[in-house]
Amino acid sequence: QPGDMAGPFSLLAMALTLAHLPSVVEGVLCYITFDEVTGTCTNLLADNVDQKTCCLNTEYCFKKDKENKFQACRPASMNQWSPWSDCTVSCLEGVQQRRRRCYGQGECDAEEMMNKLETRPCIVMDCCAQAGGWSEWSPWGPCSVTCTIGTQVRRRTCTNPAPICGGEQCMGSDSETSVCDTHKICPTHGGWGPWGAWGSCSTTCQVEHLAHTPFQTRQRVCDSPLPSMYPPGKPCEGKTTDQKGCTWLPFCAVDGAWGKWQRDGSCSVTCGIGKQALRRKCDSPAPKHGGKRCEGDFSTFAICNTDNPQPCPIDGKWTEWSEWSECIQHGSSRSPRCRRFAIQQNRTRSCVERDHGGVPCSGLTIEVRYCYNINRCTCKCFLTETLESIWRLQPPPPLPPPFPAPWSPSSPIPTKYQPFMKEIGVAKKVPVFFWGVPFQKCEALENEQFLLRQKEPCKNVPACTEDEERVP
8 A cells, every 4th residue: 555545545546446457246336425314325436346345435335236226335323313204184183204214234223123213293283274155145235325226235244154274265246236216306415606705804914922813704605506495405514604814914013011110229228218210111012013112201219218217327416615614713712813824714515416326426525725814804905807807806916926826816915925835744835715805995996996897788699589588
């Protein structure tokens, strides 16, 4: 056996080589493939091959001649079961079978040979097909009309017997039609004539957002044909009048109307009553589609804080200062009058009318100053003009000037009185004032020694009002 040829094909090649040599052995048809299910061979390899040579490969099979059966080269064994056969009957109960055979060289096992056929019950359909049969015809039905000539029908059913299990349906029609005569005249039922032309719209404009729009109507008459009187025909069904909306009309003009007054901002005061701005809008409704605007003012004022008015706080205010107290030294037996001896005098005032948490007055309730008592003291004086354009008696100014700031022009200033003094504990000097009415010796002026008055007309005085003219 050569090294490059091994296995069944090398043996087969040798067998074929020997087959061409003169021999007295009768050959077989050798096949490559054996089908266990059908027991047949396919793929012919060669004919007139020695059987033993062909079966060197147990997968092969052979056939001695065309008339003989196929035989497998393998050792004898049972093949696989064949598929189950069709049921022996097409309805009710039958059986199915399957088989297997012994293929190969030699004999199969005896027990296996006893089990070459299997059988099982089968049911393709529970019942057998039965064709249907017609029943008897029913009586003729009523005539299709109540007047003149019509038709009537009778029927039959495929129920004698009814088809079952796929049986054929009955052949032919299940109904028959026959002509019938009522021997009566038919009434003429009414029919509508054509619609007339559309009329005018009910209004010339439509109200915006209103569900009911203006409409136009048209009419029709039941005269095509008129319903017969005898026998009585039916009147036309439906309405004689038709309507449609005039949706193309413009919207109607809407005149504006004022809405409710609304408060604008807060009250002008937090106590008592004040005023508050009120505004309203021309939006109930707003003018649209050429409507008129609202007439009147869109703003006004109203009093506020009227629900629970609270009194306003009243700030305190000072009364006028009282007259200065007498320029005397209490507790001393010696009088300071007509002496250059300064003592203290005071005046007072009160904070009045403060209420409801108002601000208190700012400042002191008492004022103190130093004074010289010149009451009923004698001094020489002369007349001078004051700021009020009133001629008053005026003493000559003291020497040296200037006068102290709080000096009053009507106060006599005798000489040798110091206008300022040094107070203990105060860095600056404080002024000293004169108190009292002295005896004044003035030279006569226009025959007056104490008071001389002059009068001049006022200029650019406005005219009196009607109320002022009534004052006596």
